[in-house]
Amino acid sequence: MGIFMKYIIKNIWENKLRGFLILFSLMISTFIVFLNLVARDDIIHQYEKLHEESYHGYDMIVNHENTEDPFFNENEFKTNNIDVSNKLSAITTFGVVDNNDLLTLQLYGCNRKSYLDESLFMISEEDNFGISKDDQILISPQLVKNYGYELGDRISIQTQIGVKEYEIGAIAKDTGLFFGVDNENLVVMTNSEVEKITEQENKSNVLMISLTDKSNIKNSIKALQENNDDFIIESLVDKETMDSNIDMISQVLLIILILALLMNYYVISSNAKVILLSRIPVVGTFRSLGASKIKVNVILVLENLVYGMLGGTLGVVCGLYFRETILGTIAQSVSNVPLGETSAPINYAYIIFSLIFAIIIQLISVIHVIYQIGNYSIKNLIFEELSSIQKVSIVLTVLGFVFQGFSYILYKMNNLYNIIFTILALVLAMVGGILILPFITKHLSLFMTKINKMIFGEAASLGAKNISTSKIINSNIKLVVISLSMILMIFITSLSLENLFIKARDVFELDIQLYGMEKKEDDYLKLKKVQGVKDLQFLYTYMNNPTINGKEMNLILSGLEGERLGIKNKDGKIENLKNGEVMIDEFYAIKNGFEIGDKLEIKSDDFKSKKIKVNIAGTIDSSIFTISRNTLVFSENQFKKEILDIPSNIYVGTDKNLKQMKKTLYKELSGENITAETFNEFIENQEQQVSGLLSTVWVFLILSILLSAIGLVNNQVIGFIQRKREYAILYSVSMSKAQLNIMIFFEIVTSFLIGCIFSLALSIWMSKLLGVLLSSIGIYLEFNFQWGDIFIVVASIFVILMLTAIIPIFKILKMNVIEEIKYE
Numbered sequence: 001m002g003i004f005m006k007y008i009i010k011n012i013w014e015n016k017l018r019g020f021l022i023l024f025s026l027m028i029s030t031f032i033v034f035l036n037l038v039a040r041d042d043i044i045h046q047y048e049k050l051h052e053e054s055y056h057g058y059d060m061i062v063n064h065e066n067t068e069d070p071f072f073n074e075n076e077f078k079t080n081n082i083d084v085s086n087k088l089s090a091i092t093t094f095g096v097v098d099n100n101d102l103l104t105l106q107l108y109g110c111n112r113k114s115y116l117d118e119s120l121f122m123i124s125e126e127d128n129f130g131i132s133k134d135d136q137i138l139i140s141p142q143l144v145k146n147y148g149y150e151l152g153d154r155i156s157i158q159t160q161i162g163v164k165e166y167e168i169g170a171i172a173k174d175t176g177l178f179f180g181v182d183n184e185n186l187v188v189m190t191n192s193e194v195e196k197i198t199e200q201e202n203k204s205n206v207l208m209i210s211l212t213d214k215s216n217i218k219n220s221i222k223a224l225q226e227n228n229d230d231f232i233i234e235s236l237v238d239k240e241t242m243d244s245n246i247d248m249i250s251q252v253l254l255i256i257l258i259l260a261l262l263m264n265y266y267v268i269s270s271n272a273k274v275i276l277l278s279r280i281p282v283v284g285t286f287r288s289l290g291a292s293k294i295k296v297n298v299i300l301v302l303e304n305l306v307y308g309m310l311g312g313t314l315g316v317v318c319g320l321y322f323r324e325t326i327l328g329t330i331a332q333s334v335s336n337v338p339l340g341e342t343s344a345p346i347n348y349a350y351i352i353f354s355l356i357f358a359i360i361i362q363l364i365s366v367i368h369v370i371y372q373i374g375n376y377s378i379k380n381l382i383f384e385e386l387s388s389i390q391k392v393s394i395v396l397t398v399l400g401f402v403f404q405g406f407s408y409i410l411y412k413m414n415n416l417y418n419i420i421f422t423i424l425a426l427v428l429a430m431v432g433g434i435l436i437l438p439f440i441t442k443h444l445s446l447f448m449t450k451i452n453k454m455i456f457g458e459a460a461s462l463g464a465k466n467i468s469t470s471k472i473i474n475s476n477i478k479l480v481v482i483s484l485s486m487i488l489m490i491f492i493t494s495l496s497l498e499n500l501f502i503k504a505r506d507v508f509e510l511d512i513q514l515y516g517m518e519k520k521e522d523d524y525l526k527l528k529k530v531q532g533v534k535d536l537q538f539l540y541t542y543m544n545n546p547t548i549n550g551k552e553m554n555l556i557l558s559g560l561e562g563e564r565l566g567i568k569n570k571d572g573k574i575e576n577l578k579n580g581e582v583m584i585d586e587f588y589a590i591k592n593g594f595e596i597g598d599k600l601e602i603k604s605d606d607f608k609s610k611k612i613k614v615n616i617a618g619t620i621d622s623s624i625f626t627i628s629r630n631t632l633v634f635s636e637n638q639f640k641k642e643i644l645d646i647p648s649n650i651y652v653g654t655d656k657n658l659k660q661m662k663k664t665l666y667k668e669l670s671g672e673n674i675t676a677e678t679f680n681e682f683i684e685n686q687e688q689q690v691s692g693l694l695s696t697v698w699v700f701l702i703l704s705i706l707l708s709a710i711g712l713v714n715n716q717v718i719g720f721i722q723r724k725r726e727y728a729i730l731y732s733v734s735m736s737k738a739q740l741n742i743m744i745f746f747e748i749v750t751s752f753l754i755g756c757i758f759s760l761a762l763s764i765w766m767s768k769l770l771g772v773l774l775s776s777i778g779i780y781l782e783f784n785f786q787w788g789d790i791f792i793v794v795a796s797i798f799v800i801l802m803l804t805a806i807i808p809i810f811k812i813l814k815m816n817v818i819e820e821i822k823y824e
Contacts, residue, residue: 019307022272022362025264026311027318030358032257034319035326037350039253042327043246045345051237053179055208056119058088059217060224062207063232067518067646071203078227082220083212088114089204091194094673095157095164095187096666099147104666104673105157105187108177109194112138121176121188127151129169134193136169142184144171157187159197160671198671208236225605232605249327251419251777258423259486261361262430266482269365270475272304283373293374300370304362312358316351390471392438400435403428411769417591419776426769433485433762434478441477441754442468448750456746459739463746473751480755481762484797488763489770491793492783496771499784501683503624507566508679510535510653512661516674517647524650530668532661535653539565540639542648547603553592554778556631557602559639566625567633571596572618577635581617587629587780589619609642629780652676752801756794 062077064070074089090110097103112131115121121138123129130136143149153168166189172178177186195201211220221233286296410425445467453461467473517524521538528536540559545552560567562575570586577583584594594600594616602612614634622631634643654661662676735743764785771783 018272022268022307023311023314025267026308026358026362027314028260029257029264029361030312030315030354031318031322032253032260033357034316034350034354035323036250036253036257037353038319038323038347039249039327040246041347042323043242043249047237047242050179053175054177055236056176058086058118058120058208058210058236059214060209060211060221060233060235062209062228063234064205065230065232068520068523070205070518071198071200072205072231073202074204074207077207077231079209079224081223081227084209085212086118086210088118088120088208089191090206090208091191091198091200091204092206093160093194093198093671095159095197096670097155097157098663102663102666102676103147103185104675105185106183106673107157107159107187107189107194107197109189109191111191112188115177115188119176121178122173123170124173125151126170127168132190133169134190134196135166137166138170138172138188139168140172140178140184140186141174142178143187146184158667158670161197161199164197248777254419254423255773255777258426262427263482263486265361265365266434266478268362270479272307272362272366272369280373297370297374300366300373301363304366304370305359308359308362309355311362312355315358316354319354320346390438390442390469390474392442396435397439400432400437400439403432403435407432407765407769411772414772415590416593417772417776419773422769422773422776426766426773429762429766429769430482430485433481433758437478437481437758438474440758441474441751444754444757445750448753452746452750456742459735459742460746463743464750466743466747467751467754470747473747477751477755477758480752480801481759484756484759484794485763485766487797488759488790488793489766492763492767492785492790493770493774493781495786495789496781496783499786500624500627500781504566504683505679507564507624508682509537509565509651511658512652512654512665512676512678513682514650514652514665514669514674514676515648516672517650518672520645521647524647527650527652527665527668530664532654532656532664533652534655535651537651537653538647539649539651540636540644540647542604542606542639542643544604544606546607549601554628554630555588556626556628557634557639557643558631559634559636559643561636566622567631568621570619570621574620574633574635577617577633577638579635579638579641580614581635582614583618583620583633584616585622585629585631586619587621587623587775588631589616591775607643608645612642623780623782627780628778630778748802748804752798755801756798760790760794 064072071091074087079087088110090108092109093107095105095107097105116123116131123138124141129138137155139149149155149168151168151171154165155168156163156165172188177183177188191204195203211217213220217235221235224233225231283296283300286299287293407425407428410421410428414421414425445464448464448467449461452464467477524538525536527533542557545554546557547553548555558567560574562573563569567574569583572583574583582600589595596616596618598616600614600616602614603610620631620633622629625631652661652665658678662678665676666674767783767785771781774781
């Protein structure tokens with residue numbers, strides 16, 4: 001066995017390039033599998049770390065229900081029915097700093113000594129910082145990094161009572177309340193200073209509670225809520241949001257895994273097949289010396305097992321080093337929740353599973369080739385008398401059409417957007433396409449043979465005819481189809497997203513949108529009197545998951561008086577809605593089994609009415625309003641009466657400079673955590689979230705495509721080596737080198753033309769399936785086929801592929817015909 005292992009290692013070393021392609025493909029696939037396995041543990045670990053680092057044992061936060069007057073005395077909140085180990089209060093408001101870019105700061109007033117003792121913030125640097133000095137503030141390390149503040153700097157902050165100046169007395173460490181990015185604009189003041197700003201003496205609007213018994217925080221919140229109707233009590237770690245984010249990220253990773261596997265399987269398979277075929281003479285020698293078929297097959301299996309182990313190990317190592325970066329990017333894009341820089345302790349079962357996965361993928365890719373080699377006679381093995389002729393299998397062709405049929409059936413019957421059905425349909429489409437490809441290639445090449453003969457002559461005709469019989473050329477076409485269909489599928493998705501943002505430009509109302517309001521509409525009508533404000537419109541939405549018929553659902557509730565912001569009527573009219581009636585997005589209704597006439601009972605502790613009963617009176621299309629299409633529309637009157645009477649957005653029309661108008665609005669609304677953004681800023685923020693996810697998908701696909709490109713060049717070289725004797729004989733008896741080059745050129749042109757045409761057809765079908773797959777995870781995209789851009793991409797790739805024709809043509813010019821014939 002030692003001799004055999006030395007032989008295996010020697011063979012791996014001799015096939016470095018093809019071995020590298022296999023290892024790299026296995027590494028990518030294993031890496032993505034590993035990410036799928038560790039994602040849940042890492043995200044849970046991050047939430048736990050967030051709780052531990054940010055709140056240091058505090059379990060819940062309490063706010064007053066009345067957002068217009070949120071201040072209260074601490075003794076108003078009753079904790080008689082539970083055991084509380086500690087309580088800390090704070091009074092907060094907001095101020096604005098004009099630091100080139102307008103910056104909203106959260107002014108956090110508290111007993112700074114108590115917070116320091118509880119490690120809710122820690123000081124990194126200080127300059128004669130007085131814990132009780134009202135004119136000194138503690139700022140976050142992110143403010144220092146992002147805006148260049150230093151100790152001793154003085155900051156002018158616009159507050160409710162005018163502009164006030166403060167000295168930076170200390171810079172906090174990145175822990176406690178300053179942990180992560182959510183509180184980067186936090187400024188810690190004395191509670192007496194914020195009481196002056198808000199004109200609220202000895203009052204708070206934030207109360208944090210640490211429980212003695214932390215085993216069931218949910219029940220403790222319920223018990224406290226019974227005695228404190230005027231307060232909102234929330235856990236500092238939202239497990240429901242955490243589970244929702246985990247599910248979304250896991251589904252995105254699953255999609256990336258499917259796409260990468262579809263690519264990499266064929267890259268691994270084609271290169272491993274070439275390596276195995278190069279072993280044939282040695283296999284023949286082993287067989288002639290008495291080695292049995294089984295023993296030889298075991299050697300070949302062991303060699304590929306080594307490839308699987310090496311590739312799997314590399315994938316796991318990459319997973320250990322890069323998981324934080326990749327998961328962080330996906331989390332930020334999908335759920336807008338940034339992950340930290342630490343990961344959960346490794347579960348070694350995940351490493352073992354990932355390694356086994358890599359080995360299985362490698363063996364599945366080559367087992368049929370090993371079986372074929374085992375069935376060759378010793379004579380054929382020794383003298384390498386193996387057929388290089390491409391044959392079209394009727395069974396596999398029929399199976400390919402059956403797979404495509406099943407893919408279409410799954411597509412049509414999957415009305416509820418089941419993710420398993422959709423993934424299966426996508427896999428069947430790709431596999432079925434590859435199985436059909438030899439049949440399509442043969443008949444298209446025979447058609448092109450006649451065309452080439454009529455236009456370009458016999459040499460070009462022979463080049464097209466060779467495609468139908470050459471295994472190596474068919475292998476190239478397969479790689480082109482796999483790579484190009486994936487490129488086009490993702491490219492079409494990108495174009496569809498871009499088109500969605502273009503449509504959004506047409507429905508954005510006025511010039512600036514404000515969000516983060518805490519008061520009623522009447523309190524903001526004063527903005528109409530601000531110089532430069534020409535129009536003011538209000539929007540009412542609720543985005544925290546309500547409970548529908550006893551089940552928490554991811555729904556956006558909106559109160560409208562008609563079509564608006566891309567929300568369009570489908571069945572019925574929004575303007576005709578009465579109290580007790582709602583309209584639901586058509587796509588969301590289908591996915592979740594709702595129909596017109598269904599009765600809904602909607603609950604949320606945030607609502608003015610704790611329970612709302614309505615009937616579904618019609619359907620809408622909200623694909624431009626939200627990519628998830630999870631919208632339920634009430635009449636605006638009922639929304640304000642029973643859900644919330646605080647606007648979620650205010651749209652401002654102006655004829656002034658937008659930057660200056662934003663500054664004016666911030667000053668008018670100082671003291672509130674309001675964000676103002678122009679339309680372009682809004683679109684940029686949305687694009688940035690989506691681009692991170694697409695970029696991640698593109699990274700994996702480009703790596704896989706690069707492997708396919710190298711595989712193409714590799715096949716061209718191998719093809720020339722396998723056929724150079726054939727070229728020499730053709731040159732010696734019937735063709736000039738120029739004619740040989742014409743033949744080879746048309747072989748390549750025709751083969752890549754067939755590959756590009758088939759890729760285009762397959763990618764259109766797969767794009768539709770990808771659209772359903774995205775819908776299955778709550779991302780709705782209306783796919784738009786912008787043929788001009790698509791044809792430009794196909795043509796560009798075709799031109800790039802044609803550059804590979806240089807290799808065999810150059811080698812033909814340098815070929816020594818006499819040596820090749822003499823060798824034969």
